Amino acid sequence: MPKLTDRGISALKLKEGQKDRLVFDSACPGLGVRITARGGRIFIAQWTDPATKRKVREPLGAWGNITIDQARDAVRARLGAVAKGIDVRGERERLKHEDQQRRKVDALTFERLVANWENLHLGQRRERYREEAVRAIRFAFADLLKQPAARITRDDVRERLDRVARTKPAMAGRTLAYGRAAYRWTQKRGEVAENPFRTCRR
Numbered sequence: 374m375p376k377l378t379d380r381g382i383s384a385l386k387l388k389e390g391q392k393d394r395l396v397f398d399s400a401c402p403g404l405g406v407r408i409t410a411r412g413g414r415i416f417i418a419q420w421t422d423p424a425t426k427r428k429v430r431e432p433l434g435a436w437g438n439i440t441i442d443q444a445r446d447a448v449r450a451r452l453g454a455v456a457k458g459i460d461v462r463g464e465r466e467r468l469k470h471e472d473q474q475r476r477k478v479d480a481l482t483f484e485r486l487v488a489n490w491e492n493l494h495l496g497q498r499r500e501r502y503r504e505e506a507v508r509a510i511r512f513a514f515a516d517l518l519k520q521p522a523a524r525i526t527r528d529d530v531r532e533r534l535d536r537v538a539r540t541k542p543a544m545a546g547r548t549l550a551y552g553r554a555a556y557r558w559t560q561k562r563g564e565v566a567e568n569p570f571r572t573c574r575r
């Protein structure tokens with residue numbers, strides 16, 4: 374088991390009949406490089422799961438995209454976490470899931486929420502109501518339309534409605550009702566958890 378070097382990795386070849394080959398680093402237990410039939414060289418981390426006693430292997434990246442030193446650092450970090458009883462793979466999956474959920478939340482902007490409400494729900498309402506509702510929300514919340522809908526707060530709503538109320542009190546009340554209805558519909562679809570308009574009063 375040699376110490377991995379750039380020259381050594383470059384010289385590694387498959388033996389006759391092999392589809393791939395795994396060579397481990399003598400300088401960093403748990404670090405290996407996999408050579409594939411297509412000539413690829415992928416760093417992998419290997420450790421034993423304390424719960425199942427099974428070997429776990431995780432690709433770290435291609436040689437050339439990350440250095441040997443970076444691969445060693447990554448392996449040491451994973452083995453350190455395993456020694457502390459942390460489920461490394463489970464933690465990575467959790468973080469990946471959280472990132473996907475965060476991206477999903479951020480993709481639904483206030484503007485898209487209103488557009489969905491208009492296109493998918495307001496078709497059953499009078500045209501006059503539909504046009505006024507959408508126009509009122511977009512006017513009062515123009516500076517928030519690009520923000521993720523789930524991150525709009527009650528204070529955001531109150532502040533914008535107060536601005537409208539200074540010159541058009543009745544319109545502020547109607548805009549509150551429109552916004553509350555749009556969020557309530559979206560909430561029923563499971564796309565937002567909270568309705569920031571729900572507890573606002575005019």
